[in-house]
Amino acid sequence: MPDRRARAQELVERLVAEGRVRIADPDDEVAEWRRVVNYAKCHGLKPAGKRIERVPYGGPGLGLFLAEGSHPNARNQRPKAAEELTPVLARLGHLHPVVAALKDDERRLVMPSALRRRSLLPLQDLTVEAVRRGHEVRKAGSSFYPREGGVDVAVDGFACTVSVRQEFPSSTNPERSARLVVELAHGLTDRPGR
Template identity: 75%
Template sequence: MDPSDDEVAEWRRVVNYAKRHGMEPEGRRIEKVPYGGLGLEFFLAEGPHPNARSQRPTASGSVPVPARLAHLHPVVAVLKDDDQQLLMPSSLRRRSLLLLQGLAAEAVRRGHEVRAVHSKFHRREGGVDIVVDGFAYTVTVRQEFPESSIPERSARLVVEIAHGLTRRSGRWRDRKNRSLEQALGVVLAEIEERAVEDEKHRANDERKRREREIRWRAAVEEAREHSRSASSSPRCCARRPDDGVRLP
């Protein structure tokens, strides 16, 4: 059952109070993402917020964004022709496609793969999967305030990396001091950092699997050795008291 508007508003007040009064754990921050219909999911993310001053992209990490929808990556081209995705004003749709094309082109230049998104998402969104070292990360673009009647708010976009099982933040918004075009370098850097973490997790899981296999094989060999020892031990045969005795 979806929470009521009053319940959602109360949770927002609690979280905002905690942030204002410095009640977040050191080195972490409270993040929230939509959950279900009207619900919200809260979790603790590591590190500073991506919109914080320390997380702003530098010129060296910038990603070129094309000015025209030409020579598109095949995945972006399919998305462009799909009129059931990225349902938003035409100017915002064009800008969203340019952002995705910039990400796709830079990802390919860095040796990564770009695939179509197979999971379903909202029709107002559009996205691509960027694959780094075998790990796929879905990046979507959507209008931040589609219902707003204020031109400045309704023109804002959001770029988001599906958080999956990670607690890392993965959402960037248009802001007065920085546009999404300037944040694409940070977006790709976040994907690459996640791939490094996921590779560590995969290597750790593989090490644990090998250790379990070694222990299992050792247990099997020990059981076999015990069985061989038991079968080769001399057996003592007791004679019944009346064996060989002839009654008169």
């Protein structure tokens, strides 16, 4: 659709010039603007190294801006081959200071010792890989229940808490009581990623 392409190019030019564009049109116009944004994304009309982000803008409106880099969920951000995946360690050794402090804290990860060790393994893996990639790992700022423990990983200044806990601590079923949950706290919603 030539009209949509022209509108998409015009929108990108406005975003480059103004930084933010607010659309306060009725719902049917906002729907068309969403299609224009999708057209710009799908046809590579956005500037190199940028992405177009949409945010709600009071009622039926829409706010648009250019953000740096590709979207965190973009296909180019995902591992491309199995060798890029990080294998889970089989034993704890050479602990990162944050994980070592968590291991020594008897008030955290209150659970059977075998589960406690299994809880520390993915946190150690995560910290090693994060540091290898140049990210900062620090003591989790969130408060945890005694059966939980976690670390904060800061990527480009944005910190995210990763926690581990026993999923069914009160279960009498040994299989259920041995299940662990790893959660990634989302900063924008109350829903964690499991």
